[in-house]
Amino acid sequence: MFESKSGIFFVAGLGFFGLSFLVMAVLPWTIYAGEKELDLNELAVRGITHEFVDLAERYPEQFKKHFGEVSYESFSEALRIGHRAYVAEACWHCHSQFVRPVSNEDLRWGPVSHALEYQNVLQRPVLFGTRRVGPDLIREAARRSNDWHVAHFWKPTSVAPASVMPSYRWFFDAEGYPNKKGMAIITYIQWLGSWLEEYPYFHGEGPDVAAPAPKEGAS
Amino acid sequence: MTTLAASGAIPRSLETSVAGELVDRRIVFSYLVASLFYLGLAILAGFLFSLQFLQRYPFEGIELFSPGRWRMVHTNGVAYGFIANAFLGALHWAVPRMTLRPVLHRGLSWFIFWAWQVIVVSTAGGLLLGQAQALEWGETPTWIDPLALVGLILVAINFLVPIARTQGPLYVALWYFIAAFIWTILVYAMGNFLPQYFVGGAAAGAIGGLFIHDLVGLFVTPLGWGLMYYFVPIILRKPVWSHGLSLVGFWGLAFFYPLTGIHHFLYSPIPLFLQHGAVVTTIAIELVVTTVIINFFMTIVGRGDALRTSMPIRWFYTGMVFYFTTCLQCAFQTTLTFQKIIHFTDWVVGHAHLVMFGVFGFWLLGSMVYLIPRVLNAAWYSPVLNSWHFWLTALGTLIMFFDLLVAGLVQGFMWRDLAHWDDSLVASMPFWLVRTFSGIMIMVGQFLFFYNVYMTWRWRPPVSTEAPPTPVMPQQPAIA
Numbered sequence: 194m195f196e197s198k199s200g201i202f203f204v205a206g207l208g209f210f211g212l213s214f215l216v217m218a219v220l221p222w223t224i225y226a227g228e229k230e231l232d233l234n235e236l237a238v239r240g241i242t243h244e245f246v247d248l249a250e251r252y253p254e255q256f257k258k259h260f261g262e263v264s265y266e267s268f269s270e271a272l273r274i275g276h277r278a279y280v281a282e283a284c285w286h287c288h289s290q291f292v293r294p295v296s297n298e299d300l301r302w303g304p305v306s307h308a309l310e311y312q313n314v315l316q317r318p319v320l321f322g323t324r325r326v327g328p329d330l331i332r333e334a335a336r337r338s339n340d341w342h343v344a345h346f347w348k349p350t351s352v353a354p355a356s357v358m359p360s361y362r363w364f365f366d367a368e369g370y371p372n373k374k375g376m377a378i379i380t381y382i383q384w385l386g387s388w389l390e391e392y393p394y395f396h397g398e399g400p401d402v403a404a405p406a407p408k409e410g411a412s
Numbered sequence: 413m414t415t416l417a418a419s420g421a422i423p424r425s426l427e428t429s430v431a432g433e434l435v436d437r438r439i440v441f442s443y444l445v446a447s448l449f450y451l452g453l454a455i456l457a458g459f460l461f462s463l464q465f466l467q468r469y470p471f472e473g474i475e476l477f478s479p480g481r482w483r484m485v486h487t488n489g490v491a492y493g494f495i496a497n498a499f500l501g502a503l504h505w506a507v508p509r510m511t512l513r514p515v516l517h518r519g520l521s522w523f524i525f526w527a528w529q530v531i532v533v534s535t536a537g538g539l540l541l542g543q544a545q546a547l548e549w550g551e552t553p554t555w556i557d558p559l560a561l562v563g564l565i566l567v568a569i570n571f572l573v574p575i576a577r578t579q580g581p582l583y584v585a586l587w588y589f590i591a592a593f594i595w596t597i598l599v600y601a602m603g604n605f606l607p608q609y610f611v612g613g614a615a616a617g618a619i620g621g622l623f624i625h626d627l628v629g630l631f632v633t634p635l636g637w638g639l640m641y642y643f644v645p646i647i648l649r650k651p652v653w654s655h656g657l658s659l660v661g662f663w664g665l666a667f668f669y670p671l672t673g674i675h676h677f678l679y680s681p682i683p684l685f686l687q688h689g690a691v692v693t694t695i696a697i698e699l700v701v702t703t704v705i706i707n708f709f710m711t712i713v714g715r716g717d718a719l720r721t722s723m724p725i726r727w728f729y730t731g732m733v734f735y736f737t738t739c740l741q742c743a744f745q746t747t748l749t750f751q752k753i754i755h756f757t758d759w760v761v762g763h764a765h766l767v768m769f770g771v772f773g774f775w776l777l778g779s780m781v782y783l784i785p786r787v788l789n790a791a792w793y794s795p796v797l798n799s800w801h802f803w804l805t806a807l808g809t810l811i812m813f814f815d816l817l818v819a820g821l822v823q824g825f826m827w828r829d830l831a832h833w834d835d836s837l838v839a840s841m842p843f844w845l846v847r848t849f850s851g852i853m854i855m856v857g858q859f860l861f862f863y864n865v866y867m868t869w870r871w872r873p874p875v876s877t878e879a880p881p882t883p884v885m886p887q888q889p890a891i892a
Binding site for chain 2: 195196197198201202205206207209210212213214216217218220221222224225228230278280281282283284285286287289291293294295296297298300301306307308309310311312313314316317318319320321322323324325326327328350353354355356357359360361362363
């Protein structure tokens with residue numbers, strides 16, 4: 194078997210791969226199989242963010258042209274397009290989307306990520322990411338104002354002088370207003386983490402939550 | 413390789429007289445040229461992206477030059493352009509010579525050649541036009557995925573049929589090739605279709621990790637080691653030291669390698685017991701790797717002069733040293749202790765460059781240094797340039813590796829200590845500058861090589877029309 198063609202083909206080739214597939218893919222798959230994957234509509238009805246409404250008020254003409262009214266439909270549409278741009282521009286190669294339980298990450302960004310947060314179509318394929326050139330974004334919602342993001346996408350160094358993030362001029366129209374893609378990506382970014390109960394207080398904007406409460410039972 | 417292999421089973425006279433017709437030299441050369449073309453492109457893309465990190469991006473604000481998109485051209489260009497093409501070229505040389513049979517169908521080979529170039533070019537085009545898929549190394553736009561899969565299946569058929577028809581014991585290299593063909597198909601199908609269409613969320617993260625890792629472990633690694641088991645004994649003119657260790661190496665790799673994928677997402681929302689499992693198998697892999705390394709270094713004992721006299725051997729063994737380094741690094745960085753600090757930092761980027769370029773890139777470049785004079789029937793235009801190529805590339809890679817390693821530690825500790833994000837960027841900047849310069853060294857090295865290949869091709873002797881080209885080659889490749 195060890196040196197025969199069929200041994201190599203069937204045991205090493207098919208067999209070992211199959212084994213790893215069972216352990217490393219099918220197993221986690223079945224663990225979460227019972228959890229429903231939310232579609233865009235279900236995500237939208239969970240709550241339209243303040244920032245989406247704010248975009249509509251700030252850029253009424255442009256908003257009307259691109260998305261019409263503020264509604265569940267337009268919100269889910271914006272999320273979809275924003276997510277698409279996030280993937281296409283490879284934002285996920287510079288930004289992760291999970292907060293780890295180590296290295297003080299919960300102090301920096303907020304609650305540690307939970308598996309069920311990722312059971313939705315906007316995490317398909319999942320956007321965990323592997324490199325943090327910029328900060329994690331899974332708790333980005335409401336951390337910054339829309340205006341900040343507009344300035345940031347136009348010229349990141351204008352708000353963060355040491356930034357090495359690219360400027361995304363094509364998220365803007367000829368007059369310098371965010372275009373459809375621009376509004377969509379801001380909507381998407383401002384939505385990340387908005388589903389948490391702690392939102393938006395994990396940014397320390399609420400009463401006294403900047404320092405996390407001592408863990409119960411911690412000695 | 414077994415003693416049955418390089419020397420014994422096939423009388424040398426027979427081998428040389430049939431090899432000329434067995435091997436389609438033109439296709440080997442075409443693959444190598446395509447591979448070098450994408451290598452140049454991928455390196456330029458990487459260089460461009462590195463300028464972004466110095467706040468000196470030359471094409472700021474132009475959509476087609478979006479740095480993130482070029483970053484994907486860099487990684488995909490290396491994997492599917494440079495590495496895949498170079499492997500296919502080398503396989504078209506090695507497999508017919510080891511099986512004593514041509515590939516299943518030469519027309520099919522050419523069809524695959526052109527189809528693969530179309531796939532790679534459309535991948536790059538699709539990425540630049542913003543059609544990426546959110547899967548590391550699987551960014552290939554979704555409409556190309558099925559085509560690429562068909563391509564891989566055809567490749568497997570073209571090579572597996574002659575391998576299946578051989579009699580008697582198999583070369584070790586062929587064990588690796590057989591396994592690699594089947595694994596590549598399975599891995600590609602799993603990685604590109606499951607997370608996109610069937611599985612979502614954290615479970616898809618597990619599959620994504622499996623995919624990135626298997627692409628290295630089950631496509632690139634077995635083909636790379638297969639080539640080493642083929643080239644090293646031939647060039648050194650002696651069998652591989654221990655057949656037993658060859659067996660241990662192959663089966664150990666086959667068993668443990670696929671079980672490590674989740675180590676890419678430690679401390680992630682993937683179930684912790686699976687993460688622990690992946691840590692253990694990753695450390696086990698290091699033991700297996702050590703056996704392979706011992707086997708190859710015992711093989712060269714007594715022939716150490718080859719490191720000086722044979723350029724391919726120098727590339728191969730430097731790559732093996734790097735291989736051992738990266739794998740040793742794996743065994744540490746996979747531990748949860750290391751992960752706290754180094755995950756998400758440039759440490760990992762340094763690691764990736766050492767694996768993909770320092771190991772497999774080196775092996776493939778070494779193979780090219782061996783193959784190109786043989787397929788062109790011409791001596792190297794300039795052995796001196798070859799030597800410059802080696803030293804610039806080797807030093808550049810080493811500098812990049814250590815630079816990013818340290819950068820990663822600086823970043824990791826600053827983040828843990830809750831430094832302001834901008835401060836961690838300021839601290840990283842000098843490292844990124846060094847990284848760009850080491851990249852320029854590598855780039856210059858490659859361009860010297862391209863020039864050398866071009867001149868070798870240009871001054872090759874004309875192919876005589878009467879006799880088939882004599883496959884008798886200078887016994888030692890051009891020396892430095």
